[in-house]
Amino acid sequence: MRRKDREMENLEDIFSVAEKCQVVHVAMTDGEKPYVVALNFGFDRLEDGLILYLHSASEGRKMDILKKNPNVYFQMDCDSEFVKGTPENSCSYSWNFASIMGSGQVEFLEGEGEKKYALNRILQHLDKTEKSFDFMPQILSKTCVYRIVSRDVTGKRHG
Numbered sequence: 001m002r003r004k005d006r007e008m009e010n011l012e013d014i015f016s017v018a019e020k021c022q023v024v025h026v027a028m029t030d031g032e033k034p035y036v037v038a039l040n041f042g043f044d045r046l047e048d049g050l051i052l053y054l055h056s057a058s059e060g061r062k063m064d065i066l067k068k069n070p071n072v073y074f075q076m077d078c079d080s081e082f083v084k085g086t087p088e089n090s091c092s093y094s095w096n097f098a099s100i101m102g103s104g105q106v107e108f109l110e111g112e113g114e115k116k117y118a119l120n121r122i123l124q125h126l127d128k129t130e131k132s133f134d135f136m137p138q139i140l141s142k143t144c145v146y147r148i149v150s151r152d153v154t155g156k157r158h159g
Contacts, residue, residue, distance in 0.1 A: 008100075008155030014050070017098045017155055018043050021076040022126060024052060026148075028072050030065045037062055041076075042121030049151035050102065053118035058144040070106040072148060075099060083159065096159025102150035112137065115145040 008014050027036045042053040052074065056062060066072075077099035085092030109115050116135055123133050 014100050014153055014155040015045055017100045021078040024074050024076045026072050026074050028065045029069055042125040050153045052148045053121045055143055055145045066106045073103045075101040098157045100155040102153035104148040104150040106146050109145045112140055115140050118145045
């Protein structure tokens with residue numbers, strides 16, 4: 001990281017950013033071309049990283065790409081704010097933010113228990129609750145649920 005003064009040096013700071021963010025951008029490679037999607041997520045903390053939980057339809061371009069190449073890179077940001085400067089000093093304009101990023105491999109979850117757990121983590125994160133939710137078996141069978149385990153997650157903050 002070029003700006004070491006903005007680096008988040010502990011995982012607690014990184015987890016606090018994940019708590020605030022509601023969308024993660026997941027980048028994958030479609031042959032020679034990059035492809036990025038924005039997704040809602042849930043997460044769990046690891047001692048040395050982060051597990052992201054995601055869901056989507058079982059078909060489509062994203063699924064085709066991930067089945068061929070499960071390697072992904074992700075990024076999320078929040079606390080974004082424009083900092084107004086002065087016309088006399090254009091370099092005084094700035095942008096405050098908090099962001100995290102990392103990489104991993106998509107792992108598709110197949111078991112009903114794993115899927116329920118991951119979907120609960122997504123809803124709990126988005127709704128800021130610890131309630132548990134129930135899912136009908138026919139919905140679970142149609143929903144693609146997956147996770148990304150990242151042990152190289154980093155964070156950066158300005159402002």
